[in-house]
Amino acid sequence: MTQLRPFSDHRRGLFVSIDGPSGAGKSTIVAHLSQLLVAEGEHVYTTAEPSNGVLGKIAREMTETVTGAALACLYSADRYHHLETEIQPHLDAGEVVLCDRYVPSALVMQRFDGVDPVFLWSLNALADRPDLAVVLEGAPELIAARLAERGAHNRFQLTPRSSHAEAHFYRQACDRLIQAGYDVLRIDVGTGNAHQIAVTIKNRLMEFFAVSNELPPKAAAW
Numbered sequence: 001m002t003q004l005r006p007f008s009d010h011r012r013g014l015f016v017s018i019d020g021p022s023g024a025g026k027s028t029i030v031a032h033l034s035q036l037l038v039a040e041g042e043h044v045y046t047t048a049e050p051s052n053g054v055l056g057k058i059a060r061e062m063t064e065t066v067t068g069a070a071l072a073c074l075y076s077a078d079r080y081h082h083l084e085t086e087i088q089p090h091l092d093a094g095e096v097v098l099c100d101r102y103v104p105s106a107l108v109m110q111r112f113d114g115v116d117p118v119f120l121w122s123l124n125a126l127a128d129r130p131d132l133a134v135v136l137e138g139a140p141e142l143i144a145a146r147l148a149e150r151g152a153h154n155r156f157q158l159t160p161r162s163s164h165a166e167a168h169f170y171r172q173a174c175d176r177l178i179q180a181g182y183d184v185l186r187i188d189v190g191t192g193n194a195h196q197i198a199v200t201i202k203n204r205l206m207e208f209f210a211v212s213n214e215l216p217p218k219a220a221a222w
């Protein structure tokens with residue numbers, strides 16, 4: 001997998017983020033992935049951003065009225081607090097943390113308000129890099145149809161051709177994340193159902209567990 005691994009110490013668990021356009025299937029896939037990992041004997045903690053904490057609630061509530069850089073600050077404030085109070089403690093306990101939306105969403109969604117991507121990156125640059133950042137992709141027409149069927153959750157998702165804009169912003173965000181050392185796994189959601197996509201992600205993660213469970217080389221005899 002990647003050479004850069006902030007949580008490479010096996011005792012610290014594994015941090016996996018899942019992002020992608022609204023309606024791509026993030027929440028559905030996270031639920032399947034969690035079940036698959038639990039069946040493998042892993043301890044899994046699922047969470048999402050905006051978080052359920054006080055700052056996450058404010059960011060969600062304010063999305064209809066606060067815009068631009070101010071809203072970007074609210075989401076990133078929630079992210080840093082979420083890391084400190086929820087994500088890091090679960091990683092320290094050795095669990096697999098699955099986070100539905102993380103930094104990639106910030107690099108995409110706040111661009112609907114025209115926020116400069118360089119500013120967005122600096123706001124989020126201190127957030128822990130996940131061990132694996134999954135980014136779901138797919139034909140915007142397919143994702144728009146799913147979103148329409150499910151229903152929009154906020155003004156971003158009501159923007160005309162929002163799925164097309166998200167696809168474009170995600171491509172740029174992925175380039176930035178890879179440049180910053182993120183291990184990005186891009187998956188086309190048109191290639192299978194939610195279960196099959198979760199299996200693809202699980203297989204990638206099992207490679208990590210296989211490597212990290214290898215015994216260290218024997219210490220040289222003195």
Ligand SMILES: Nc1ncnc2c1ncn2[C@@H]1O[C@H](COP(=O)(O)OP(=O)(O)O)[C@@H](O)[C@H]1O
Nearest residue numbers: 021022023024025026027028146150192193194
């Ligand atoms: N791989 C898939 N194939 C077909 N439909 C899917 C798939 N993944 C999710 N869905 C459906 O698409 C809709 C949006 O899924 P959801 O998980 O809410 O997306 P997100 O969390 O990315 O906004 C739901 O109705 C869900 O049942």
Ligand SMILES: Cc1cn([C@H]2C[C@H](O)[C@@H](COP(=O)(O)OP(=O)(O)O)O2)c(=O)[nH]c1=O
Nearest residue numbers: 022049050075101102105106109153154156
């Ligand atoms: C994490 C994050 C989310 N958001 C937005 C994107 C979503 O529209 C909203 C979360 O809504 P939610 O209903 O949880 O997402 P989804 O539509 O994917 O099921 O928060 C941001 O604008 N910036 C961020 O940094």
